[in-house]
Amino acid sequence: MDSREVFLDACNQINDGLAEFKFKAIKKGACLKKVAADNDLTFEIDFQSSSLNTGGYIKLLPHIQISSKKLKKWLQEHTDGQYSNDIVYGSQIGYISHFQEWKSWNVSGSNQEKTIAEIVSTIKIYVLPVFNLFEDTDKAISFLSTNGTKFNRYTAQSLTPLAFMLCFAPVEKTKDFFNNYLPDAPGKGMLLNFYKELEAGKKIDFMYSEFADAFFIKLAFLNGLKRKNQ
Template identity: 45%
Template sequence: MDTRTVFLNACNEIANRLDGFKILEKGQRLKKSSLDKDIYFEIYFQSSFRNDSSSILILPHINIYSKILKKWQIEQIKNEYSQGLIFGNQIGYLTPYNNWKEWNLAGLSYEKSINEITENIQQYLFPIFEIFNSKETAIDFLKSNGTKFNQWSEDSISPLDFLLCFSENETAEAFLNNFVNHCPYKGNILKLYEKLKTQNEIDLNYSEFHGADKIKLAFIKGLKII
C-alpha cells in the first residue's frame, strides 16, 4: 500500500470513531457545526511529503471558525482572505505532550497511533469544542480564562476578533489585558500601543511581531491596556 493510501486510511479510521463530523477531502479534514450553525469546528490531518515505507507522519490540527466573524473581519480589517478564524492550534500544544506532536503510521505503529490520536481528540479537544458550542459560554470562558482551556494550553490573542464581534468592549478589554499580562513580549505590546497614538494610518494587515495586527485592532476599537 502506498504512503498516501495508508495516511488517508488512518484519517478515515479516526473519523469513524468521532461522532458527528462531516468527512471532507477524503478524510483529511473533519468538520462539525455548533448548535447555532454559525461556529464550526475542524480537525485537519497534516502529513509530510517526505513519507516513506518506514515513516508515514500524521499531525492533527484544530481550527474553530465563525461565518459571521468572517464577514466582520472582511469589513473591519479590509482583508478579503479573512477566514473567520477564532482559534487554532496543533494538537500537541493542547495535550500533555505540550509540544509539536506527530505520529508515525508505518508498520506496527499504525494501530497504536490511531488509538492515541483518537483518545487525545476526545479527551482534550472535545472539551474545547464544547465551550464554543455556545457563543455565550465561549465569551464567558474567554473573559475569565483567556485561552487556558487546560493546564497545557497557552495564552493566545487569536479570539480577540471574536470578542470584538460578539461581545461588549468591556469583555474584549478584559481578555486583552489578561493576554498582555501573561505575554512574554508584553514590553513590545506596550511600546506598540504608545506608537499607535502618534500614527495617522494603521495597517491592520501588517504585524511587527506575532499578534501585532490584533493589538492594532484593539487600539482602533478603543480598548485600553491597564
C-alpha cells in the first residue's frame, strides 16, 4: 500500500475500534461523524495526514469539533449577516489529553496495532466524555457556566463556546461563563482594554480579527456581558 492507503486503513481501524459508538465514517474514513439526538449538534473527529509522509513514517493527527446548525443561523442573525460559523467547540486531541502537545502518531510499521489501540483509548478517555456532555444541552450549559471548557484536568479554558451560550443558555449562566473565563485569561489586559474601546465607540467589524479572542469580546459587548464589578 502507498502512504495514503496506509493512512486511510489506520483511520478505518480506529473507526472499527469505536464501532459501538455509532460514528459514521466519511471522507473514506478520514472523518468520523455523529449527529446528536436533537438533530442539531454534530460531533466530528477528523484525522489529518501530512504531505511529507514517507513509507516509514505516516502521520495521523486527530482533531475534534462540535458544531450546531442553530448556532450558525443565530450568528448570522446577530451579526447582521456579517459572520457565519457553526463551531461550538474544537481542539486538537493532544491539547485535551495528558499529552499536552500538538499530538501526532506514526501509523505505519510493526507497531501499528499498538498505536491504533492507543489512539482509540485516547478518544474514549478524553473525547467521548466531551461529546456525551453536549448530548444534553442543559447539562452542557450548566457545566460551562461553572467550569468553562475545563472538561478534564488537562484541558485549557477557551472562549469558543461563548456563542453557543449566548444562543442556548439563560443570560445569567452566560454571564457566569464569561466572567469565570476572564480572571485567568491569556492576555487579560488586552481583552479588557479592547472591551473599553468598544464601549468608547470603536466600530465593530466581524470580518476583521484584531487578535485571537476579539470576535468573542465583540459578541460579549453587543450582548451586554461585562466583567463583574467593572
